[in-house]
Amino acid sequence: MATSAHRIGGGRPLSMDLSAHGARFMDPAFEAYLDALDTLVDQDRDDLGEIVAEEVRKLVRCCDWLPEDCCEPGVDSYRRHVLYADPRGRYTVLAVVWRPGQTTPVHGHTAWGAVGVYRGTPSVEAYRCDDGATAELCGEFCCCPGQVSHVSAGVEAPHRIFNDSDDIAITIHTYGRDLTEDPASINIVL
């Protein structure tokens, strides 16, 4: 699967330093999201994905903060754009763009994660994996803009995300590790 990472700027957007980080980061909703993440990820708790998802809900409720070049799809596969990587490696925020028909494999994750729908109507197949190797389909649903979900590290609840609609879909993903070099390494493909 092609992973086309697009990284905006070289680090955390700073409101006092437009020239170093780019005005595209100056959206207040995205800044507020990063501020919330910085506080949350230092907490030692097992439900980080779930509580970060509540912050994602606020972010994807806001429209049109994502720069146009981060809405660009891939040709042969869904495309990841790295929006922001925490300098301390605690988390990475990505926009994932899906053309009609594009899909992930069935997969789990190497870290906790929170996901929200920014645009379009992507679909999800939910699986169960009791033996750590074999995925059994247990549900399918279509998502709407503003909808959020969360995942834990591991393969106990694998899933497949795909775009079964006729329009581009965009989802915002935050994962609890540094994915700057290899965003695809978040997935454990079954």
Ligand SMILES: [Fe+2]
């Ligand atoms: Fe996933």
